[in-house]
Amino acid sequence: MKVRSDIVRMYKDVHGWVGIVSGLALFVAFYAGAITMFEQSLQRWASPPTTLAAPVSLERTPDLVRAVLAAHPEAAKGYTVHLETGREQPARVSWQQAEPGGDEHGARRTFHAALAPDGTLQVEEDGPSPVAQFVDVLHQQVGIMLEHEAAMPIMGAVALLYAIALVSGVIVLLPSLVKDLFAMRMGRNVKRMWLDVHNLLGVFSLPFHIIMALTAVVFAFHDQFYDAQGATFSHAEERPAAKAPSPPPPPLAEPLPPAAVMQTLAREVPGFTPIALAYGRGRDGAPSLRAMGRDDRYGLRGPTFTPVILDPGTGAVVGSDYLGGVQDGWGAAITGFFALHFGSFGGIGVRWAYFLLGLAGAFLFYTGNLLWVESRRKRERKAGAVEQTRSTRILGALTVGVPLGCIAGVALTIAAAKPLGAGATEVMHSLIYHAVFLAFVAWALLRGSARGALELLPAAALALLAIPAATLVFVMRHPPAVLGVDLLALAGSVVLLASWQATRRRTRSGPADSVWSSRAAMPSRA
Template sequence: MKVSTQKSFRAVHTWTGLVAGLFLFIAFYAGSVSVFVHELMSWQQQGELRQATSLDRAQPLIDQFLAQTPEAAHGFSLVLPGHHGPELSLYWYNEQSGAQQKIQWQGDELSHAPARQDFVSLIYDLHFTAGLPRLFGTYLFGIVCILYGLALVSGVVIYAPVFFKDLFALRFGQSLKRVWQDAHNLIGVLSLPFHILFAWSGAVLTIGFVLLAPFQFLVYDGKLLEILEPEFEVVAHVEPTGVKVPLLPVTELLAKAQATLPELEIESLYYHDAGDQNGNVTFYGQIHSQALTQSGVVVLNASTAEVLGQLTPEQFRPGTTFLRGLQSLHYGNFAEYPVKWLYFLLGLAGAFLFYSGNLMWIEARRKAGDVLQPRSIRFLTALTNGSCIGAMAGVSGLFLAGTLLPEALHAKVYFALFGLALLWAFIRPAVQARRELLLLTALLTLLIPLAGYLHSGEQLLSALLQGHWIRFGVDATALGMAAAFWRLSRI
């Protein structure tokens, strides 16, 4: 390869990595945690006195909600007790306010609160928004994924000639930059197939429709979405008649859906045009099988329980199979715990990859410059330490808030810790700031088992002896992560 060509690829790799690296660090770190999203919900709820809401209260919940908010009849979701918590929850997107609402029973009255403000949902959202406003953050991450792909391709082109020569070389006796570079290259090469998958699937899942725009307007004369629409529908859309009819009770509809597809483990219902003669309800759930995609769907008329359609993984159309399969591969929603732990480790390794990439560039520029360092180098150093370590401290703080504080305060805890870390990184010398922030993160992570004990009264050893594997797994992992943060602070 010509020297000029190699320099061009090196420049692409460096700058795409620097621009996208900080966002990707947060995405990978939060993503590694959110692999266990259902387990974290169970961990948070252990020790609480709340009982699972009876399904008999589902229809009164819907009736009272629609009586108060008739405009919501166009579309709303009902989440059943189970993986998503012990209580019935109704979700509705308020177009006037532009926010999603969560409605639950509070005694005999309905409580309205912003949706997705609990700590588990916040960690999940960090994976594809980095804490930015949801719509803006999602589209921004789609662009970041494209830059991520460019960094991967250019990195392979640059280092392909020495992949096998220096693959397992970890030269601890040499400079700090050499140690970071060896670790960066090792992790990058060994996890390359997964990173290609994450970059590609991340772009498709965030800005897939934007990527289709050239084909929509230049190839298919504006008709591509019409062609694709049947690929992702279980039943064709039918306009409401305007004829009002009563809804069948939720329990009756559930029984019909379960009889229609017995293997479906129903998790949620989506009502469309509720109360209209053509209104329907879609039942979403899981079908445990060996297939990559395990989701199933049943659609009934909401007033007559007539079966309008059903869909299992074996019946998926090519487009649905592709999209659902891509989602399963991206989130690790298959093959149970071996894959979940693999994705957890890959997420942490990916976060290290982006952090170490920035540190290598900073170290190289520092050695090339004078003792005082240019302002740009100091700025990037503080930004890297503050945002990366601040995100880790914020996630640990979310675990503490999730067990000890009301949901409304969870986001405030994360952003307070993230902002504090960022400020600290800018006002303190770089090396001291990194060590102090890592020690703070270690302390916050170490407190997670204690917070769990205060919440449930169950110690780590007791959880192990009594077979409470989720509590034991979360607390043991927190202790291991705290030890790792402490060890990193000593380097």
């Protein structure tokens, strides 16, 4: 396809600058996002065996609920009956409570309940490991260490830059698309090889990246979109007359037992598999009941489930806005939006595909930054600069430190779940991750991109090996539940060690004034 050379140059500059600005944050988002494809498996691997008695049967669950409400009346505001239990969800009944002195929207404590063999109530606050939830938050906030409300608009800005990079990258590639698409030139020109890999990954995963960019923008500015929608349509509607205060809600009668709810759901929504029932009160104080579950025929509204609103007295479906197959067009479109981002459709095959595409996306951003830094150094040499500028050295160091720091930080905070045990908190995992991440970035800035890569690549490989090592060391009190986590960590460490060997050859045989050369210590200048 013919595109004027000046247009290609302009979009190449745009692609380069927006890529270098957003690429490092996107690496964190895609690497952590790939891991969240198996969030439940990771939580099962990381969670220690519970000390609670085995979950009671669904038929005995009302007895457990009555015991919980008698001992903890605050649980009546909302409690969950878990239909599927395991290490990642060790009890039949759980509920949340605000931290002492906090409000309802602040940090919350989760309690789990069981009945001992003699019928006495057992309550445990420590539960499933929070490491999987931390990795998910890391993915959502692209690694930004701020409160969620403050981090999300920044993530949205990164997603917008990401979309611009996609469009500009396609325009840059159009003139040579047919000729260069399958070209993998593996000769001595290492930069040319990385460019071929970058283009190949970018073109074949383009639909996936378009989906991620658009959905990320919507998630980031979700509240702003709804506020604007509400403000727009509220002016078009006549304000209703003031209503008299609603009478207080009736006392909460004993709701329909879970076993009966299961029977009603099987009759009314065939194909829907409930995994949990959330009992409580709505905003108006009236009794409420939600079923969370999945239907393999349709995409899910959340990463692992779709909610259905039920009548707490009869179990009949009264709200199916999120239920596949019975939604209206708008509801189906919104659910499709969520399912495309989460990969919550098509079963395990789609999750593996999203996992691999997520890792490929992280690698795409790494190669993009690598090419940009090397191209910048090439332009400096053409301009007569013998020494590397400080900005080039810093960008090169960040291209090494941020990805490897992310990989090592995530690996070590996952490995720490075993020794931390049931007392682990999300804050603990955050501190471990960010300490390792910042240490890697600082080391890369101190040592430079070439020497930093040679020293940090094996360190990141060792961090990944800490995951299977933790399984072996703590096998007596924390028997392994999911060996796939250990196997993937081993595979990742092998890939990093192979990259280390290739980097050693590059730093020794590449051009002496390259940012990736360790043969000469180039002084910097502003």
